[in-house]
Amino acid sequence: MEMQDHIISTIPVFDSEDSLKEVIHFFTHSTYSHVAITEEGKFLGLLGEADLDAFQETSPVSEFRYQLEGFTVPPEASWLDILEVFTRNEANLVPVVDAAGAVLGYYDLNDIVGIFTDMPFFTEPGVILVVAKALKDYSFSEIAQIVEGSNTRLLGAFITQIRGEVVQITLKMSDNNINDVLQTFRRYRYSILFGSVDDQFLEELRERSIYLDKYLNV
Numbered sequence: 468m469e470m471q472d473h474i475i476s477t478i479p480v481f482d483s484e485d486s487l488k489e490v491i492h493f494f495t496h497s498t499y500s501h502v503a504i505t506e507e508g509k510f511l512g513l514l515g516e517a518d519l520d521a522f523q524e525t526s527p528v529s530e531f532r533y534q535l536e537g538f539t540v541p542p543e544a545s546w547l548d549i550l551e552v553f554t555r556n557e558a559n560l561v562p563v564v565d566a567a568g569a570v571l572g573y574y575d576l577n578d579i580v581g582i583f584t585d586m587p588f589f590t591e592p593g594v595i596l597v598v599a600k601a602l603k604d605y606s607f608s609e610i611a612q613i614v615e616g617s618n619t620r621l622l623g624a625f626i627t628q629i630r631g632e633v634v635q636i637t638l639k640m641s642d643n644n645i646n647d648v649l650q651t652f653r654r655y656r657y658s659i660l661f662g663s664v665d666d667q668f669l670e671e672l673r674e675r676s677i678y679l680d681k682y683l684n685v
Contacts, residue, residue: 470549473574473575474571475575478572480504481493483527483529483532484528486528487522487523490502490522491519491524500515500558500560501513501514501558503562503570508568509567509569510569512537538558539562539563539564541563542565549561549574550580559577560573593622595637596637596652597636597659598658599657599658599660600634600636602633603632613652613655617647618644619645619648621638622639623639624639
């Protein structure tokens with residue numbers, strides 16, 4: 468996947484000697500969270516829209532030098548690296564800066580998310596399953612073995628949450644032999660948190676519970 472094709476060069480980059488009036492105009496006429504600042508042609512930092520109320524129109528950008536943020540991505544960054552920078556910095560615009568410090572343009576969060584959602588994980592038909600296990604006990608090789616051992620095709624898997632000592636993993640798989648997959652996960656002591664399929668195992672438990680209630684009420 469060639470990420471550099473998605474670099475946007477039409478969004479302005481400001482110089483440290485530019486007036487904050489220009490930056491204010493940019494933020495008030497866009498929905499972007501940040502904009503890049505350069506000094507002598509090299510990346511200096513990012514001004515954030517959250518600081519807009521503190522800007523004085525007559526002041527140069529350089530007066531905010533010590534409030535600039537410093538996150539960027541290199542031109543060779545992968546889509547996953549780029550998405551991580553967006554997430555960590557709560558931004559919707561990230562500058563692309565080369566080894567010499569030149570700002571080549573920006574990545575827009577909407578474009579990157581669009582690339583992500585166009586991947587087979589989202590576009591291929593199948594079912595979603597969310598499982599959890601102790602962080603020290605899970606492995607992706609084991610997960611793949613469980614799924615593929617039931618003659619089910621694994622389309623993708625990624626960690627969606629780590630809370631304390633428990634890891635949560637979201638899977639996408641083909642829709643055949645799903646009940647076998649679910650029961651195997653349970654045998655391997657994975658908790659099933661969510662499944663977009665009818666779970667025969669849970670249905671059997673419901674039926675047995677209803678039967679037991681009727682028996683106790685006789």
